[in-house]
Amino acid sequence: xxxxxxxxxxxxxxxxxxxxxxxxxxxxxxxxxxxxxxxxxxxxxxxxxxxxxxxxxxxxxxxxxxxxxxxxxxxxxxxxxxxxxxxxxxxxxxxxxxxxxxxxxxxxxxxxxxxxxxxxxxxxxxxxxxxxxxxxxxxxxxxxxxxxxxxxxxxxxxxxxxxxxxxxxxxxxxxxxxxxxxxxxxxxxxxxxxxxxxxxxxxxxxxxxxxxxxxxxxxxxxxxxxxxxxxxxxxxxxxxxxxxxxxxxxxxxxxxxxxxxxxxxxxxxxxxxxxxxxxxxxxxxxxxxxxxxxxxxxxxxxxxxxxxxxxxxxxxxxxxxxxxxxxxxxxxxxxxxxxxxxxxxxxxxxxxxxxxxxxxxxxxxxxxxxxxxxxxxxxxxxxxxxxxxxxxxxxxxxxxxxxxxxxxxxxxxxxxxxxxxxxxxxxxxxxxxxxxxxxxxxxxxxxxxxxxxxxxxxxxxxxxxxxxx
Numbered sequence: 001x002x003x004x005x006x007x008x009x010x011x012x013x014x015x016x017x018x019x020x021x022x023x024x025x026x027x028x029x030x031x032x033x034x035x036x037x038x039x040x041x042x043x044x045x046x047x048x049x050x051x052x053x054x055x056x057x058x059x060x061x062x063x064x065x066x067x068x069x070x071x072x073x074x075x076x077x078x079x080x081x082x083x084x085x086x087x088x089x090x091x092x093x094x095x096x097x098x099x100x101x102x103x104x105x106x107x108x109x110x111x112x113x114x115x116x117x118x119x120x121x122x123x124x125x126x127x128x129x130x131x132x133x134x135x136x137x138x139x140x141x142x143x144x145x146x147x148x149x150x151x152x153x154x155x156x157x158x159x160x161x162x163x164x165x166x167x168x169x170x171x172x173x174x175x176x177x178x179x180x181x182x183x184x185x186x187x188x189x190x191x192x193x194x195x196x197x198x199x200x201x202x203x204x205x206x207x208x209x210x211x212x213x214x215x216x217x218x219x220x221x222x223x224x225x226x227x228x229x230x231x232x233x234x235x236x237x238x239x240x241x242x243x244x245x246x247x248x249x250x251x252x253x254x255x256x257x258x259x260x261x262x263x264x265x266x267x268x269x270x271x272x273x274x275x276x277x278x279x280x281x282x283x284x285x286x287x288x289x290x291x292x293x294x295x296x297x298x299x300x301x302x303x304x305x306x307x308x309x310x311x312x313x314x315x316x317x318x319x320x321x322x323x324x325x326x327x328x329x330x331x332x333x334x335x336x337x338x339x340x341x342x343x344x345x346x347x348x349x350x351x352x353x354x355x356x357x358x359x360x361x362x363x364x365x366x367x368x369x370x371x372x373x374x375x376x377x378x379x380x381x382x383x384x385x386x387x388x389x390x391x392x393x394x395x396x397x398x399x400x401x402x403x404x405x406x407x408x409x410x411x412x413x414x415x416x417x418x419x420x421x422x423x424x425x426x427x428x429x430x431x432x433x434x435x436x437x438x439x440x441x442x443x444x445x446x447x448x449x450x451x452x453x454x455x456x457x458x459x460x461x462x463x464x465x466x467x468x469x
Contacts, residue, residue, distance in 0.1 A: 001183070001448075003191040003200055003209035005327045006355040007164035011148035011156075012141060014089045016128035017359055018375070018459055023188055025462040026169045028131035028150035031058065031077070032122045033463065036452040038287075038378075040122040044072060044132060044151065053117040053412060060108040064151050064176055066134045072151055074110040078102045079138045081112070084129065087141070090363060091129045093392040094118070094384045117411040120381045123456065153181040165190050182467055192327070192355075198442065207447040210459070211440045212329065213273035225445040227460055228438060229453030230277050230284065232373030234268075234333050235433040236322060237386065240368035241398040246320040248312070249368055255429025257308035259298040261344045267336045267434040271329055275438035281422055282374050282382055284436060287455070289379035289410075289418035297426050305344045317345020323370040324350055325358040329437075330371045337432065365395045373437065375458060380410050383421055387430060400428060444468075 008020050016024045033043040048058045064072040081095075081102050088096040099115040112121070124130065134149035148156050154169035161168045167188045171181060189206055191197050197209040202222040211219070211226075219226060238258065243250025259280060268276035280298045283289035309315060324334040331352060338348035353361045362370045372393070374386055386393040389404065403424045409417035425431065439458040443451055450466040 001187050001207050002189070003197045003206045004188050005190070005192050005197075005210065007190050008167065009356050010145045012144035013128040013131035013133065013150075014084065014087050014091050015359075016091065016131075018457065020188075021128065021457065021459050022462040023156075023167055023169075024128055024131060025152065026154040026186060027148050027152040027156055028128075028133070029064070029152050030127060030130035031125035031132070032130060034123070034126045034454050034456060034461075036454055036464070038455040040126055043126075044077075044130075045125070048122065050119075051111075053119075054114040056112040056114070056121050057105070058110055058112070060110075061176070062108060066149055066151055067155065067172075068134075068149075070134060072132060073107050074104040076135050076138075077132060078104055078110055079135055080132050083138050083141065088390075088392055090359060090385070090392045091127075093390065094381055094388065095121075095124050095129060097384070097388060097390045116408070119411065119413060120378055123378055123381055127457070151176075153177065154186065180463060183465070186462075201442055201444065204444075208441060208443045208451070208460075208465075211442050212271075213275065213438055213440065215440065215442065219442045223445070224442050226440050226442045227451045227453055228275055228440055229458055230275070230436040231439060231453065231456065231458040232375035232437045233279070233282050233433040233435065234271070234329075234437050235282075235372060235374050235431050236334070236337060237370050237372055237393065237431050238368070238429065239365075239370060239395045239398075241428075241430060242396060244365075244396065246318065246368040248314050248318040249320070251312040251314075252429055253308040253312040254314060255432075256298075256427075257305040257312075257344065258341060258346065259426075259429055259432050260301045260305040260308065261346070262298075262337055262340045262432060262434060263300040264298075264434045265300070267333070267340075268436075270336060271333060271434075272438035276435060277438075278435035280426060280433050280435075282425070282433065283379040283418075283422055284455075287379055288415045289383075289422050291419045291423065294419075294423060294426060297423075302340075302344055309344060309346075314345075317347065319347040319349065320368050321349040321351045323353060323361060323367040325353050325355050325371070327355045327358075328373075333434070334371050337434065363392050363395060373458075374431070374433065375456070378456075379422070380407075380418060383407065383410075383418075383425070387425060398430065400424065403428075 031045040032040045045058045046061045084092040085096045101113040153175045157168040198215045240249045264278035268278040281294040406417045406421035450464045451460040
């Protein structure tokens with residue numbers, strides 16, 4: 001039914017990637033659920049509130065059970081969340097950084113005490129970070145590489161599936177929210193190439209595929225429809241800000257030069273067409289932290305870039321490797337940026353890694369810079385996830401007192417401080433972003449409807465899909 005670009009590596013929700021998120025939605029439930037409007041609604045948590053800025057209380061849904069009848073209760077959720085703290089991946093690192101203390105109040109109620117305010121717990125619990133696994137798997141998480149046991153609407157049918165090729169799911173008989181999932185069977189097929197994706201859709205092999213603007217004409221001529229989202233700022237994280245691997249990156253002027261050297265309008269138009277949004281900042285228009293003035297922070301100015309390199313002692317440029325991969329145009333994005341950097345004397349070696357292991361490579365300290373879309377909302381969580389002092393994506397653990405001060409105020413709801421934090425990141429040149437992608441999902445409108453992009457996901461999530469007839 002749906003095409004995906006990369007095969008599954010593990011059923012552990014803390015290792016979920018965007019490409020496979022809908023397979024996780026099929027078998028797991030999260031505590032909360034994001035709506036297309038950017039708000040959050042009940043899922044396994046029936047209600048929640050901040051009793052204080054650092055105390056979050058949840059009441060769970062009654063009557064939810066795992067496949068073997070084990071009930072979902074506060075103790076099970078506590079065990080999952082404590083594993084989240086002990087397993088600080090890119091998905092769980094922000095929650096872990098809060099140093100939460102989790103207390104069971106009753107069978108269906110628990111409290112989370114944080115060591116500092118975090119306004120985004122409903123968001124953090126709305127996707128893979130809030131998915132609840134069976135307590136036996138929580139106690140032995142290595143089993144999750146091959147085993148899956150969640151409270152979701154479908155069972156994974158391993159015998160009917162083909163490893164790294166197709167994944168088959170059949171609907172459970174007695175799911176608590178059965179009417180929300182009308183498909184009796186769903187299949188995800190691995191199709192690595194964008195052209196092959198469109199061809200598979202047009203030929204009827206699958207009903208939903210990701211794609212790009214180059215596929216619009218073919219899809220529309222065959223009667224296919226699409227949804228479009230601008231979710232991910234396509235960026236290169238300049239991780240080595242202390243110059244341990246590439247000494248030049250320790251100088252703020254060098255990082256600023258790399259920003260001035262890129263023609264964002266040209267890069268975004270080439271990769272994403274007219275629906276991409278060129279900008280150097282991370283918050284999107286219309287969300288907290290956005291500042292229209294920051295759109296002009298780094299105009300395309302290669303002469304300015306050369307001047308800054310010369311001031312920093314790198315008039316002849318320098319060389320550096322940059323990590324990338326072959327899906328979602330990561331490699332094409334890096335090639336475009338590397339061409340601009342080459343014009344100011346910065347020579348890039350592309351370190352291309354397999355998509356299936358890319359996230360684990362991104363989180364290592366082997367690379368001075370990595371291609372990664374800074375996707376997700378709300379902005380407070382994005383900035384924390386990628387640049388917080390303990391964030392997994394902040395691989396070299398860079399710190400800045402002003403940024404930390406702004407983020408501390410933003411945690412209490414100060415939107416001005418959030419804008420200041422975003423501006424500080426730009427001034428320091430901790431990353432280079434060309435702007436927001438234009439993520440297309442093509443679908444057969446005779447087979448499926450209800451596809452809607454979320455503000456934090458570049459994938460229309462499974463729980464909104466409906467049969468067309």
